Structures are given as C-alpha cells and as structure tokens.
Amino acid sequence: MNILVFQNVKVHYLLTYLNFKKMVHLNCSFLMRLRNKEFPQAFKEICSIYEEEQIEELHVKESLSRLKAHLDELKFVWEMRNPHPLTEVLLEQNKLRKEYLVGFRNRIRAIIKSPIAEEKTAAKTLFFWINKHRKDIYSLSGIIQNELVDNLQTELGANEKIVLALSTLELTNVFDSILSLTNQIKAYVAKRHDDDQKNLIKTTRIRREAYAELVQFLKSLQTGVHLEDPEVGFYADFERKIDSRVDKYRARLLNRSTRKTNSENEKSESDVVIDANNESNVVTLPEVTQMNSNGFNDGFDQSFDQKKTVASSSKLSQPSIENNEAIDRYTLLI
Secondary structure, eight states, rough: OOOHHHHHHHHHEEEEHHHHHHOOOOOOOGGGGOTTTTTTHHHHHTSOOGGGGGOOOHHHHHHHHHHOOOOOOOOHHHHHTSSOHHHHEEEEEEHHHHHHHHHHHHHHHHTTOOOOOHHHHHHHHHHHHGGGHHHTTTTOOOOHHHHHHHHHHHHHHHHHHHHHHHHHTTTTHHHHHHHHHHHHHHHHHHHHHHHHHHHHHHHHHHHHHHHHHHHHHHHHHHHHHHHHHTTTOOHHHHHHHHHHHHHHHHHHHHHHHHHHHHHHHHHHHHHHHHHHHHHTTTOOOOOOOOOOSSSTTHHHHHHHHHHHOOGGGGGGOOOOHHHHHHHHHHHHOO
C-alpha cells in the first residue's frame, strides 16, 4: 500500500514537472509602451488566436470573452493616430493670414510713391510701424504670427498717429480682418488642445483597462496549463502562440529605444576621427602682442618659423583647409 502511494506521488510530481516545462512565462508589460497604432494591433492578434468555442475550461473561456469585449473601445485608440480635424483648417487659415499680412505691408509700401502728400505721409508712418516686424510677417509659424498680430494691436492702441494713418488710407477694415482671423485661429488652437487632452485621458484609460484584462486572462491561462493533461498541452501551446505573436512588437520597441543611442555613438566617434585627422595639419600662428612701425611684431617671422607645424611628406599633396587659410593669412600680412 505504501509503495502504491509512493508511486502515485512520483507520478503526480512528474506530471507537474512536465506541465512546468511546457509553460511559457509571458511578460507583456512592454505592450503599454507601444504606440497607439501598435497597441490595438497586438491586442487584436492575441484575441484572434482561438475562439471561445475551442476552449474547454470555463474560466479561461469567460476571461477570453471579457478580453475581446475591449476590441471595440480600442478602435478609438487606433483612430488617435490621425491628426485632429482642425489641424487642416488651421494650416489653411495660417496660410491665409500670412497672405493678408504680406499684402497689407506691400500695399502700404506702394502708397509711399503716391503723388498725394497726405497719403504719402500716412504711408510712411504705417510702413515704419509694420516694417519693424517684416521677418515675422514671412514666418511660417502660427505662434510667431499670433504674437506679431498681438504686438501690432498693442502698438496701434498706444499710437494715435497709426490709427489716423490707417483711417487716411482706408486700411482699417483690412487690419480688422487680420485681427478677426487671428482670434478665430486662437479659438481653434485652444479647442484642438482641449480635445487632445480629453482624448489623451480617454486613450490612457482604455489602454490601462484593456491591459489589466489581458493580465487576468494570462493568469487564467496559466491555471489552465496546470490543470490540463500534459499530453494534450492545449493551453501551453496557447501561451507559446501568444508569445510568438507579441515578439515582433517587443523587437520593434527595442529597436526604437536603441536606434537613437547608436546614432549618437556613431556621430561622436566620427567627430573624434575628424579631430584627430585635423590635428597634424593645423598651423599655429603666433599671437601678436607688440606692433612695430610696419604693422608686425618684431619676432613675427622667427616665431612663425618656430611654431608652424609642417604636415608629413605623404600629406603635402592634400593640404587641409586650415593649413591653406593660415598660409594665405601669412602671405597677406607679408
């Protein structure tokens, strides 16, 4: 009887060992670091390996059903890869405002040549006002042009001559149109920012909830591995398939995280090589401390001969740029 019990215990531990050998210890925490367009793809691939009807264990089947329930919400995360609908509108409006500002300045510049003295004086006043910001007028940055219009409005309110000049040349409506367009751009920028913040919070919540459900599903899957017959190995095979599906995303994330570091290392190494190659060709000129009547220091020629570094004979046929510039400077001084 004792021998039979001992044999049963040996068989039990043997089966447990075989189950342990077939287990795949999954670590899917890296999924939370994937991009918004990658996370739903990886999640969908895990859910598409098996259907609920193919699973016998009830707790694993229910866990898979709860996991697949997050697929609809993850479509919102997938759509976050697209730009905000107002982005295209803002690009068009910024382009239109730039055209307005350029046309406004050119119109003032053209009126300077008017034969009417009153118009000419008003145009000179306005041109002096707006020409100070000519670099910002041609800028492609919406932020810079927002600041430009704000500065122009502030200067306009503080100078009655500019207000009178705009009225004289009938350009007040033009500037008011630029102000109106700028206020609309600011409103759209604020709305886009608010929407992005709301979408970011919602996306983070959806991803965390989906990942938490994935963790519970993997735990139920490991329980199925312990309970199943080692000769069947259905749940152990399920784990291996999951690991195989997500492995490409793990490699992609690792590649992104190391690519920048490798690029910086290669750049630093190339800089060191360039500096080492240039050291042998540098000509050191003496520092001029005292000047004689001819414009040279007394020991210039002697110190130049002593301090200049001559390149090796193998490199004389290809002198460096620094060497040529130094010799040209010396020739000009002579």
